[in-house]
Amino acid sequence: MDFISPEGLRLDGRRPLELRQLQAEIGVVEKADGSATFEMGNTKVIAVVYGPREVQSRSQQQHDQALVRCEYSMASFSTGDRRRRGKGDRRATELSLVIRQTMEAAILTNLLPRSQIDIFVQVLQADGGTRACCINAATLALADAGIPMRDIVASCAAGYLNSTPILDLNYLEDSGGGPDLTVALFPKLDKVSLLQMDSKIPLDVFEKVMNLASEGAKAVAQFIREKLMENTKQLVLAKGR
Amino acid sequence: MVVGLSAAEKVYIAGGIAADIRGDGRGRHQFREFNIDTSVIPQANGSARICLGGTDVIASVKAELSVPPPGRPNHGKLEISVECSPTAAPEFEGRGGEELSMDLSRALQRSFLGGTSGAGAAIDLAALSIVEGKLCWALYIDGLVLSSDGNLLDALSIAMKAALSNCGLPKVEIIGGTSPEEEPDYELSGNPEEFTRLETSLVPVIVTLTKVGKHYIVDATAEEESQMTAAVSVAVNKKGSVCGLTKRGGTGLDTSVLLDMISVAKRHSAVLRRALAFAGLFSSPNVEKRPVSFCLLLFRRLDANGCRTK
Amino acid sequence: MVLETQKALLKSDGTRLDDRLPTYVRPAFLKTGAVKVAAGSAYAEFGSTKVIVSVYGPRESKKAQAFSDIGRLNCDVKFTSFATPLRGKAGQDIGDKEFSVLLHKALEGAVDLHSFPKTTVDVFALVLQSDGGDLPAIITCASMALADAGIVMRDIVAAISLSCVGKNLLLDPTYKEETQEDGSVMVAIMTSRREITQVTLTGEWSSTKASEALELCSDACQKLGESVFLVPKVCIEEIGNFAIFQLPRPPLRN
DSSP states (O other), rough: OOOOOSSOOBBOOOOOOOOOOOOEOOOTTTSSEEEEEEETTTTEEEEEEEEEEEEEGGGOOOOOOOOOEEEEOOOOTTSSOOOOOOSSHHHHHHHHHHHHHHHHHOOOOGTTTTTTEEEEEEEEEEESOOOHHHHHHHHHHHHHOOOOBSSEEEEEEEEETTEEEEEEHHHHTTTTSSSSSEEETTTTTTTEEEEEEESSHHOOOOOOOOHHHHHHHHHHHHHHHHHHHHHHHHHHHHHHH | OOOOOHHHHHHHHHHHHHTTOTSSSOOHHHHOOEEESSSOOSSSSSSEEEEETTEEEEEEEEEEEEEEOOOOOOOOEEEEEEETTTTGGGGGGTTTTTTHHHHHHHHHHHHHHHSTTTOOSSSSSSGGEEETTEEEEEEEEEEEEOSSSHHHHHHHHHHHHHHHHHOEEEOOEEEEEEEEEOOOOEEEEOOTEEEEOOOOOOOOEEEEEEETTEEEESOOHHHHTTTOOEEEEEEEEESSSSEEEEEESOOOHHHHHHHHHHHHHHHHHHHHHHHHHHHHHHGGGGGGSSSEEEEOOGGGOOTTTBBBBB | OOOHHHHBBBBTTTBBSSSTTTTBOOEEEEEEEETTTTSSSEEEEEEEEEEEEEEEEEEETTTTTTOOOSSSEEEEEEEEETTTSSSTTTTTHHHHHHHHHHHHHHHHBBGGGGGGGTTEEEEEEEEEEEEHHHHEEEEHHHHHHHHTTTOOOOOOOEEEEEEEETTTESOOHHHHHHTSEEEEEEEEEEEETTTEEEEEEEEOEEEEEEEEHHHHHHHHHHHHHHHHHHHHHHHHEEEOOOOOSSSSOOOOOO
């Protein structure tokens, strides 16, 4: 299958190095401590943060740092063909773990000992790149909840199809059989906190794809930063009145 | 959902309801403002999202081609399920939301699916049939609770009604295999302009009356719900027929009170339906699939008889 | 099509397939003390719907559960695999769970939970044979079992369901009638207080018809409740067909 037309355009009309349209909204769930939606093209995720709060089960309490928990769930209507996904299926468990570890690395857990932070990520629409989208949404929700972080985490996926590195795969490209590489990084510290890839690619190509994903993540980081600034400005204005 | 309230807060809520002015300034028979967005899920055939105060739910309708249910060759299928996302409350994590999800799904199924014969269903099941005994539409209506501040059932029913009105079924062309022995051969139209709408005028809306103390209120918030002694959810359709009854709460109700509640719910449902029809004006078939947002600010000032109050 | 089903359910003289008039319930048989090891138990037959309910407790709540200064009522409904024509009917698990929830809702208003703080009363219901009206049979039987166990209750709960087929309201429907119904109503009532503890309604009903159905059900519950009251006293009592708005038929004796 041709994923890139002779004119150099992808199936959805993007150039290989182009991100999908990004959209975000902060503070979407009133009752939560922090919440945000994040959209990358047709992929839409809502993330909600409860905490820091008292640890629910005593045995899990850590005396020197916060306990970070994460649950990932997919709405039954989020995929093209409707299917009910159990909450505890392997994919959901794996993603919960990945998101938890990535966010835990960013949160200054040592500042919040004996407390618990819950991150709930709900996929409303899945069109490739849910992993990256979830992490971006979680970052915004954590920032909205005012939880101290080393740096924001921004994430983006990249792949390699028709001998071309391409950025921010959609569902069709994702299932195209090529590698799918997701990177999450701290843009200010310039450190990678998550790197995942399936399938195989030559080492020299890997570097190209990896760099592309990092560049994408940095662009996403810029977007997240702007959104946060905008939100903060609004809060300041609201307070001033 | 667990709502921690002090004794003083409890007295405040009960006292306010008795005095016909609630915590947020509403009377006993006023709904909160709500906001409906349609076509929010592009992958679904129809979808709607409603924000009713702090309650936020999404409903989606997906249509799939299927085989008619056994024993009813000229009927289609209708399935309803609800999921409570942990984003609404941390208690819904893991299996925590299952019980509530099941409760809500059952109440909605009771109101939307009609009797076992298929009579009284929200959507005319015969209209979903394509080839008798062989091919029909199966509509999967899914509700997702994103944020919860009371009155989930009413919000879900409104969202589902809006999603069904928003739903377009692609045209199916039968090419061959119409004789009883053959498998039907069909083609789905790829043209986004070619679709049929569902007849949704008889889809009921649910009005829940929550009894706190001696009085009952509509559109209770989570705090008010925590103080209820009993709640009755009544589904009413355009004809004024009762399509479903569900009771919650342990306290018993007199039959006469129940009948009174049904008639009050009927009045409220008429107002709700009018507001929904008003919102429907903005989603004419020509602008299909473009998100439509409609804010019912006026609604707050409509009393149970649909008249504007000050 | 509609006419056909009606013909199938009602005979030309207006009686049902089992010779009942539409407002008659099936012959019922109620008995307490069916399970010796339980704190209280009851067995009920409504026509060929047969249920058995045993009550255990009050006993210590599970450690995992949070402290509660009122008692807990734990209800569990199970079907035997031979209860239905199709062995282990598909989707039965979901049905069981829903029945458990509805049973709990119907009983919690009648049981005085304050009388057994910090403890749990378990109500285990088993449907031996399912032939329509399973849930109301379970509810009535469970309230008898609770009374038999000496649990403090405000009142006995009696429940009856009703099917609407075409224009006819059929009280206490059989399985066959249930599968062809256009709508159904189930009412559980505390009989001497005349308070509805649980009500469900499906299908499309005009207001007048709905209130007619609700009143028919509550009257039937009333009559049923009167019979149930006798049971704990005599310990074994057999009720024949009883009629609503009609003269009772002579009780059947086995």
